[in-house]
Amino acid sequence: MAQPLKIAFAAAEMAPLVKIGGLADVAGALPRHLAAAGHDVRAFLPAYSSIAAGRAPVHPVEFIGTIPITLGTRTYQVTAKTTELPGTGFWIYLVDCPELFHRDRPYTDDPDEAQRFVVFSRAVLEFCQRMGWSPDVVHCNDWHTALIPVMLRANYAWDGLFRSTRTLLTLHNIAYQGGFPAAQLSQLGLAEHVRWLDQEDLRAGRINFLRSGLWLADAISAVSPTYAREIQGDELGMGLAPLLRERNERLVGILNGVDYQEWSPDTDRFLPYPYSISNLGGKRQNKRFVLEQLKLDPDPDAPLVGIISRLVPQKGLDLTFDVLPRALESTPLRLAVLGSGERRYEEFFSGLEQRFRGRVCFWRGFNEELAHLIEGAADMFLMPSRFEPCGLNQMYSLRYGTIPIVRRTGGLADSVEPWVPGRPNGTGIVFDHFDSAGLAWALGRALAGYRRPHEWRELMLRAMTRDFSWQRQSRQYVELYLRMMRL
Numbered sequence: 001m002a003q004p005l006k007i008a009f010a011a012a013e014m015a016p017l018v019k020i021g022g023l024a025d026v027a028g029a030l031p032r033h034l035a036a037a038g039h040d041v042r043a044f045l046p047a048y049s050s051i052a053a054g055r056a057p058v059h060p061v062e063f064i065g066t067i068p069i070t071l072g073t074r075t076y077q078v079t080a081k082t083t084e085l086p087g088t089g090f091w092i093y094l095v096d097c098p099e100l101f102h103r104d105r106p107y108t109d110d111p112d113e114a115q116r117f118v119v120f121s122r123a124v125l126e127f128c129q130r131m132g133w134s135p136d137v138v139h140c141n142d143w144h145t146a147l148i149p150v151m152l153r154a155n156y157a158w159d160g161l162f163r164s165t166r167t168l169l170t171l172h173n174i175a176y177q178g179g180f181p182a183a184q185l186s187q188l189g190l191a192e193h194v195r196w197l198d199q200e201d202l203r204a205g206r207i208n209f210l211r212s213g214l215w216l217a218d219a220i221s222a223v224s225p226t227y228a229r230e231i232q233g234d235e236l237g238m239g240l241a242p243l244l245r246e247r248n249e250r251l252v253g254i255l256n257g258v259d260y261q262e263w264s265p266d267t268d269r270f271l272p273y274p275y276s277i278s279n280l281g282g283k284r285q286n287k288r289f290v291l292e293q294l295k296l297d298p299d300p301d302a303p304l305v306g307i308i309s310r311l312v313p314q315k316g317l318d319l320t321f322d323v324l325p326r327a328l329e330s331t332p333l334r335l336a337v338l339g340s341g342e343r344r345y346e347e348f349f350s351g352l353e354q355r356f357r358g359r360v361c362f363w364r365g366f367n368e369e370l371a372h373l374i375e376g377a378a379d380m381f382l383m384p385s386r387f388e389p390c391g392l393n394q395m396y397s398l399r400y401g402t403i404p405i406v407r408r409t410g411g412l413a414d415s416v417e418p419w420v421p422g423r424p425n426g427t428g429i430v431f432d433h434f435d436s437a438g439l440a441w442a443l444g445r446a447l448a449g450y451r452r453p454h455e456w457r458e459l460m461l462r463a464m465t466r467d468f469s470w471q472r473q474s475r476q477y478v479e480l481y482l483r484m485m486r487l
């Protein structure tokens with residue numbers, strides 16, 4: 001390797017220890033792939049109570065110890081701990097502060113939500129100081145750690161340790177920006193550093209962690225090239241488009257990778273019948289197994305459609321309100337839905353399950369095993385997102401030969417190649433317009449394709465060969481870090 005880099009990677013979720021969404025998958029995979037490539041990577045995560053209560057042993061890091069972090073009039077004691085990301089051999093640093101992180105969920109609506117992540121971000125830099133370790137890059141992720149570029153100027157500018165440290169802020173989803181009333185400035189220890197914060201926000205009586213971080217980060221990345229373009233437009237920019245357009249020379253898109261150790265049909269520990277390109281037979285057996293487990297009518301010839309999703313407006317499931325009942329009435333399809341979220345979606349899928357007994361299963365909640373089983377069993381995967389920064393399930397689906405039906409947005413557009421019946425290319429069904437007609441057209445095309453087994457099989461095999469591995473994608477981050485160091 002030309003030059004091993006020192007990378008501090010800070011995130012509020014890290015699979016498999018703490019997972020809410022795609023951020024966890026990235027933070028659980030990218031740092032260790034960079035480390036495996038020879039870089040000195042130190043990853044930081046809050047020590048949520050669920051981690052201490054989990055199966056991974058947690059140890060104190062004696063040489064860092066306990067550090068007081070003062071915000072306004074309050075001082076928080078943070079202690080450095082370490083644990084292995086289970087099953088990976090990669091050790092991470094935990095920022096332990098029970099009064100802030102021992103709650104029943106990683107994210108809360110509690111009045112000190114902003115303090116929680118300010119303390120976490122400060123702790124990342126304080127731990128680096130105690131280690132006497134000068135990172136080339138601090139890689140921040142989403143609003144929780146977006147203030148690190150601000151802190152490096154406001155709180156740590158005096159410390160030569162960070163003189164040549166660069167910051168990268170990765171946007172996993174700009175819908176979540178960390179907005180708080182400006183009245184909290186002094187409680188956050190930011191009152192004397194307001195010149196580093198976004199002034200327009202301040203005039204409006206707010207602080208917005210993401211916006212302030214985006215102004216000062218040396219580089220910005222979004223989790224797919226298409227999303228990087230889309231967020232510069234007013235429709236998906238969520239109020240940040242003008243800023244992102246202004247900083248567009250510092251903004252790149254890098255598609256997330258997939259952890260194929262976790263997500264490969266030939267080695268998947270959850271699949272009763274592993275399968276691969278050279279032996280697809282197991283997929284049909286998994287389908288039979290899953291239909292039985294989910295108490296769905298056992299017709300292995302009827303197409304099985306899967307959905308695994310947070311049930312929130314972003315995921316575009318409003319389109320299914322119209323389309324799925326009609327498709328279930330007019331075709332024999334089976335539907336397996338896994339997810340939880342807003343009530344209206346949960347009620348819709350529960351209603352569908354009642355109405356189409358034996359044909360629809362709605363499993364409400366989070367279930368890692370079932371997510372793998374659905375990927376391994378289903379014929380198609382539905383992801384009609386309104387917007388999708390990257391999306392992982394469509395990439396898992398490709399590897400499992402579970403043909404994705406997606407809308408052309410964000411990472412869906414960058415990872416699924418449109419298939420046109422009769423043509424020897426393409427890996428999934430892609431529709432453009434966010435409306436029921438678009439989804440109905442796409443589902444219709446998939447169901448018609450499924451009735452032509454030879455062509456469908458070719459489509460599956462093409463999908464299964466696509467490579468979105470972290471080995472590949474992490475190289476793009478290294479190139480970006482190197483470019484940043486030349487800034």
Ligand code: ADP
Nearest residue numbers: 021022309310338339365366367371391392393
């Ligand atoms: P987002 O981050 O917007 O939720 P992504 O597709 O990027 O969407 O990542 C979602 C991740 O969470 C995937 O790994 C997916 O399998 C997983 N996931 C989502 N909902 C569930 C669920 N109910 N049970 C198990 N895994 C889920």
